[in-house]
Amino acid sequence: MAEPIIRIDNLRKSFGTLTVIDGLSFDVARGEKLALIGPSGSGKTTILRILMTLETISGGRIEVAGEPLFHMAKNGAEVPADEAHLHRMRRHIGMVFQHFNLFPHKSVLDNITLAPILTKGERRADAAARARELLEMVGLADKEKAMPAQLSGGQKQRVAIARALALQPDIMLFDEVTSALDPELVDEVLQVMRRLASETDMTMLLVTHEMGFASEFADRVLFFDKGRICEQGPPDKIFRNPEEERTRTFLRKIIAAGHRV
Amino acid sequence: MEWDWEFAGRVLPLLLSGLRVTLIATVLGAGVAAVLGLVFAILRRSPNHWISRPTGFVVEFIRGTPLLVQLYFIFYVLPEIGIRLSPLAAGVLGMGLHYATYASEVYRGGIEAVSRGQWEAAKATNLTTRQAWVHVILPQALPPMIPAMANYLLAMFKETPLLSAITVIEMMGQARSVANSTYRYIEPMTLVGVIFLVISIMSVFGLRWLERRFGGGHR
Numbered sequence: 001m002a003e004p005i006i007r008i009d010n011l012r013k014s015f016g017t018l019t020v021i022d023g024l025s026f027d028v029a030r031g032e033k034l035a036l037i038g039p040s041g042s043g044k045t046t047i048l049r050i051l052m053t054l055e056t057i058s059g060g061r062i063e064v065a066g067e068p069l070f071h072m073a074k075n076g077a078e079v080p081a082d083e084a085h086l087h088r089m090r091r092h093i094g095m096v097f098q099h100f101n102l103f104p105h106k107s108v109l110d111n112i113t114l115a116p117i118l119t120k121g122e123r124r125a126d127a128a129a130r131a132r133e134l135l136e137m138v139g140l141a142d143k144e145k146a147m148p149a150q151l152s153g154g155q156k157q158r159v160a161i162a163r164a165l166a167l168q169p170d171i172m173l174f175d176e177v178t179s180a181l182d183p184e185l186v187d188e189v190l191q192v193m194r195r196l197a198s199e200t201d202m203t204m205l206l207v208t209h210e211m212g213f214a215s216e217f218a219d220r221v222l223f224f225d226k227g228r229i230c231e232q233g234p235p236d237k238i239f240r241n242p243e244e245e246r247t248r249t250f251l252r253k254i255i256a257a258g259h260r261v
Numbered sequence: 262m263e264w265d266w267e268f269a270g271r272v273l274p275l276l277l278s279g280l281r282v283t284l285i286a287t288v289l290g291a292g293v294a295a296v297l298g299l300v301f302a303i304l305r306r307s308p309n310h311w312i313s314r315p316t317g318f319v320v321e322f323i324r325g326t327p328l329l330v331q332l333y334f335i336f337y338v339l340p341e342i343g344i345r346l347s348p349l350a351a352g353v354l355g356m357g358l359h360y361a362t363y364a365s366e367v368y369r370g371g372i373e374a375v376s377r378g379q380w381e382a383a384k385a386t387n388l389t390t391r392q393a394w395v396h397v398i399l400p401q402a403l404p405p406m407i408p409a410m411a412n413y414l415l416a417m418f419k420e421t422p423l424l425s426a427i428t429v430i431e432m433m434g435q436a437r438s439v440a441n442s443t444y445r446y447i448e449p450m451t452l453v454g455v456i457f458l459v460i461s462i463m464s465v466f467g468l469r470w471l472e473r474r475f476g477g478g479h480r
Contacts, residue, residue, distance in 0.1 A: 054381050083390070090387045101382035105400045114396060115386035167386060 005030040005065055005170060005203050006051070012059035013046055013227075020046050022227040024060070030170075031201040035214035035235070038224030039250055044207045048173040051205070052095045053086050065092050065170060091119075094164035095173040098180050100156040102148040102163070108135070109144040112163045119167070127166070134162035138192050154185030158192055165196075171203045172196075178210060186210070193217065211254055215239050223247045269448040272439055276452055279435030286352055286431060287418045293357025294417070295410070298364025302372060303394075305365065324362040329423050331355050336427040352424040360417050367409045371402035408472040415464050419457060432456065 004027035013021040021043045028034055036044040049055045051062070053069070062069040071078045072085045081089070103111050112131035116122040122130075135141050138158035148156055157177055164172060174193065178186045190213050197204060197217055208214050214221060215235035222232045223244070231244040242248050304316040323331070336351040346354065375398050383393035422433035430438070436449035 052381075052385050054384060087387065087389060090384070093385075095385040097378060097382065097385075099378055101376075101378035101385075103379070103382065103397055103401075115388060118392050118396065119387045119389075163386065 002030060003066060004028055005032075007063040008047075008060070009062070010060040011047075011050070011057060011062065013043070013050060013055065014058050020227050021050075024228060026222065026229060026232075028171075028203060028205065031203055033197050033204045033217055033219045034206065035218035035221045036205065036207045036224060037209075037211065037214060037221060037238075037250075038230070042224040043227040044222075044224045045175055048095065048175045048205060048207055051171070052093055052173060053090060064089060091167070092170045093173065094167055094169035094171070095175065096157070096160050096164050096177050098176040100148075100153070100160045100180075102156055102160055104148050106148075107144065108140065108146050108148070108151070108159050111148070111159060112166045115163070116166050131162065131166060134165055135159075137195070138162050139188070152185060153181045154188045157181065157189045161189075161192055161196075169202070171205070174204065174206045174208070176207055176209065178208070178213075209254065211239060211251070223250065225250075264451075265445070265448060268443075268445060269452060272436075272449050273452060275435050275439060276432055276449065276456065279430060279432035280456060282349070282429065282431040283418070283421045283433075286349060286356065286421050286424055286429065287414070289353040290356035290360065290417055291414050293353060294360035294364045294413070297357060297361035299368055301361060301365035302368035305369065306372070320362045320365055323358060328355065328359045328420060329426060331359055332423060332427050348424070348427050348429040351427055352421075352429045355427075356417055356420070356424070360413055363413050364410065367406050367413070368402070370409075371406040372398060374405065375401045404475045407475045408468060411464075411468050411471050415461060415468065418464070419461065422453075 006028035008027070009025050011021055011024040012019070020041075024043070024047070036047065038044050046055060050057055051064070051069070057070050061071065067089065068078070068081070069089050070081050070086075072081045073079075103114065106114060109128060109131055112134060113122075113124065113127035116127040116130070117124060132141065132144065135144055138161055140155060140158055140162075143151065143155065143159075148159070151159065161177075177193075178189050181189065190210070193206075193213075194217065196202065204217075206214065206217060218235050220232060221235050221238040223230050223238060223242075223246075225246050231238065231242060231247045238247065239251065242251065301316060301320050305313050305320065307313045307316075332352065332355040335346065335355045336348065339346070339351075379397055379401065380393060383397045388396065421431055424431050425434035425437060428434070432453055436453045439449045440446045
């Protein structure tokens with residue numbers, strides 16, 4: 001196997017006295033599509049937030065693209081990363097949020113072009129051309145002048161995906177991207193992600209309660225419980241033939257709650 | 262005492278030249294307050310306690326002491342340690358500093374009203390902290406603040422007569438010097454009151470318009 005693009009080693013994270021992630025280790029191969037499932041509070045969203053550097057870590061080590069994420073070398077020793085290092089590392093990673101977090105004061109097109117212009121020094125015309133391609137891909141070519149408030153939830157989320165893609169990250173993080181949507185709007189977002197998964201070789205990490213989508217999207221499923229990986233494997237094994245009692249209990253509850261498997 | 266129209270007519274041009282100083286002091290003071298207030302608000306939010314705590318202390322100190330005392334201090338005490346300012350400069354600095362502390366509270370409220378998700382989106386799209394402030398946070402935080410800021414501008418305008426205490430010849434100072442030399446108070450003081458009233462009423466209409474335009478959440 002080639003060098004993994006993400007390497008998590010003995011990661012710990014606590015908020016005050018509450019331990020959310022407790023000695024977690026796993027690797028992600030370049031291009032791999034990973035689904036993180038588990039009960040709420042099991043730490044799966046926290047992992048995405050840590051990878052995006054929205055949270056700090058309490059212990060352990062993460063490498064992204066062969067470089068430590070929260071550490072850097074200084075005078076031969078390894079020290080905690082400064083903001084400049086974090087900023088440089090963030091270029092590898094993009095994220096789509098549960099609540100979209102579009103910039104409400106900017107048009108759809110400007111939402112997508114803002115970061116490429118500011119952070120990569122792209123010319124406005126080039127950034128706009130690329131943004132239009134992305135809008136085409138997510139099926140919103142006619143919405144470039146719209147303001148976010150004029151869009152439905154599903155449309156907002158598709159713009160948010162285009163915004164993240166515009167920076168051409170190696171790794172995309174999807175944090176419960178359909179959880180805030182009305183049921184009839186879920187599919188339009190999932191369709192975009194399906195296309196992404198099949199047409200690009202981006203590495204993708206997905207936190208979701210859509211088990212049906214997870215099983216068709218993912219190469220590998222990690223089931224989390226209490227800040228650790230309880231069970232992992234290909235979707236067929238985890239969803240059809242789980243070994244762990246806790247996995248079975250979780251899947252039963254999810255089905256009872258009306259989620260599709 | 263009788264109202265003397267002829268005297269009032271002679272006083273009015275003097276008062277209007279004082280009004281010019283009043284307006285200059287208000288505009289400059291507001292500029293100082295707007296900029297310093299933003300600086301206070303941002304420093305107070307710093308994750309570094311060695312920055313945020315002293316800033317908080319300074320802000321509370323300024324807000325907790327009367328403007329008149331501060332004006333006296335700036336104009337009469339600072340020269341003793343070698344900082345000499347003209348009356349107008351001292352007045353602008355004093356009013357600007359004082360109102361900066363109120364403005365910083367308005368900024369704070371406006372900045373905190375921008376959701377945490379906006380900071381996170383800025384970070385996730387790899388903007389620097391400065392770029393996040395300039396392109397994401399402030400453009401959302403500022404418009405809803407405009408009515409509250411305009412309110413303080415009006416309040417500051419009406420406090421400019423305090424500047425006459427440190428020898429700024431603004432409208433009130435003019436009125437007082439006329440009154441002191443002629444022993445007639447009724448015309449100059451009435452006119453000062455009327456001029457303030459007229460400008461305030463016009464400003465209130467402007468304020469209403471600003472509230473309709475920017476207040477009350479999303480357009």
